[in-house]
Amino acid sequence: MIDAFELLTLLGLATMTLLTRCFFFFLNRELPFPAWAQRGLQYAPIAALAAVVVPEVLVNQGHLISTWQDARLLGAAAGVAYYAYRRGQGQAVLGTIVVGMAVYLPLHIGLGW
Amino acid sequence: MIGKALYSAVETPRMFLDPANFRHPAFRTGMADAFKVAPGIWAWGLMTGVSMVQAGLGPAMSTWMTLLVYGGSAQLAVTPLMAVGTPVWVLLATGFCVNLRFAVFSLHLRGYMMAWPRWQRLTIGYLIADLNYVQFVQNHPQPATDAAGQRAEMAYLCGNCFLTWVGWQVASILGIVLASQVPLAWGLGFAGVLALMGILCSLSSSRMRTVSLVVSGAAAVAAYALPLRLNILVAIAAAVAMCLLIEKTAELNKAGS
Numbered sequence: 001m002i003d004a005f006e007l008l009t010l011l012g013l014a015t016m017t018l019l020t021r022c023f024f025f026f027l028n029r030e031l032p033f034p035a036w037a038q039r040g041l042q043y044a045p046i047a048a049l050a051a052v053v054v055p056e057v058l059v060n061q062g063h064l065i066s067t068w069q070d071a072r073l074l075g076a077a078a079g080v081a082y083y084a085y086r087r088g089q090g091q092a093v094l095g096t097i098v099v100g101m102a103v104y105l106p107l108h109i110g111l112g113w
Numbered sequence: 114m115i116g117k118a119l120y121s122a123v124e125t126p127r128m129f130l131d132p133a134n135f136r137h138p139a140f141r142t143g144m145a146d147a148f149k150v151a152p153g154i155w156a157w158g159l160m161t162g163v164s165m166v167q168a169g170l171g172p173a174m175s176t177w178m179t180l181l182v183y184g185g186s187a188q189l190a191v192t193p194l195m196a197v198g199t200p201v202w203v204l205l206a207t208g209f210c211v212n213l214r215f216a217v218f219s220l221h222l223r224g225y226m227m228a229w230p231r232w233q234r235l236t237i238g239y240l241i242a243d244l245n246y247v248q249f250v251q252n253h254p255q256p257a258t259d260a261a262g263q264r265a266e267m268a269y270l271c272g273n274c275f276l277t278w279v280g281w282q283v284a285s286i287l288g289i290v291l292a293s294q295v296p297l298a299w300g301l302g303f304a305g306v307l308a309l310m311g312i313l314c315s316l317s318s319s320r321m322r323t324v325s326l327v328v329s330g331a332a333a334v335a336a337y338a339l340p341l342r343l344n345i346l347v348a349i350a351a352a353v354a355m356c357l358l359i360e361k362t363a364e365l366n367k368a369g370s
Binding site (some may be wrong): 001002006007008009010011012013014016017018019020021022023024025026028031033036039040041042043044045046047048049050051052053054055056057058059062064071072075076079080083084088091092093094096097098100101104105108109 | 149150152153171173174177178181182183184187191195201204205208209212213214215216217218219220221222223226227231234235238239240241242243246247250251254298299300303304306307308309310311312313314315316317321322325326327328329330331332333334337338344345348349352353354356357360
């Protein structure tokens with residue numbers, strides 16, 4: 001089991017999750033919100049995902065990869081190719097995951113790329 | 114007075130247990146969307162569970178952490194710090210900074226959320242992770258203005274977040290139990306990246322959005338050396354600013370010609 005101090009630490013971290021995820025709708029107060037900011041937000045979802053995904057694929061040990069012999073690069077390329085082939089129809093996202101892993105795992109575990 | 118406040122506090126955040134949400138057709142739509150990316154979420158949760166135990170956190174602590182903190186990137190960021198006895202305020206500051214991208218999401222979600230009482234906002238808000246947010250705003254580009262539309266939004270969120278939460282927790286606990294059998298070196302967590310990438314593909318439907326993708330990706334790589342994953346925040350700001358600038362320039366050109 002865990003002690004009271006550890007539990008309090010975890011509750012503190014859970015509060016950080018709650019606080020950040022509800023940051024701008026925590027209070028009932030009105031929030032002055034300029035129209036340009038509202039327009040800008042429509043570009044936020046794709047920007048957030050790209051900011052998480054692109055370094056995961058292109059950065060290795062803190063550096064931009066310099067070889068194409070990289071399991072993550074080729075796995076990601078295969079996934080995107082499958083998505084384009086399916087034109088995003090049906091379970092294209094599911095297929096992206098399956099095809100990407102089918103290319104990634106053999107290269108990564110088998111060849112150590 | 115106190116009785117009434119207590120009643121509303123207990124009564125409102127029923128979320129998944131509220132028939133108005135789980136009987137609504139949008140609940141199923143939300144679950145179906147979450148299912149599209151589920152293998153990625155499961156693999157990612159599994160590897161997060163494995164990582165916590167292998168970093169020396171212990172099965173009990175790891176289980177409580179996944180149940181309470183419910184945020185993969187924050188968990189992975191604080192785990193190594195906890196193993197070496199870092200002061201609590203540093204852990205909390207780390208958790209806060211790593212999660213800052215959620216604050217941007219919450220700004221976007223504000224237009225949808227303010228129709229609901231605070232307890233309900235906080236309950237569902239706590240559960241909205243990256244993909245839940247993205248799929249939700251993809252499905253509901255504009256906040257509804259009528260009660261029926263707002264209920265459909267809430268039902269979608271409940272279904273979407275419910276399936277993600279269950280899948281993540283089961284996979285994480287499985288990872289904690291199997292920690293010695295699943296080597297991190299297999300790289301199963303890459304399925305999580307592929308899930309995000311699939312959604313990224315489905316989002317890049319217009320030229321401006323593709324601009325946002327490219328600018329953000331480049332900025333995130335360029336600012337990779339920043340601590341606490343703050344490169345993500347820099348990248349979002351850069352992409353949004355660039356897109357607004359291009360919009361403005363196009364407007365001015367049109368007005369000038």
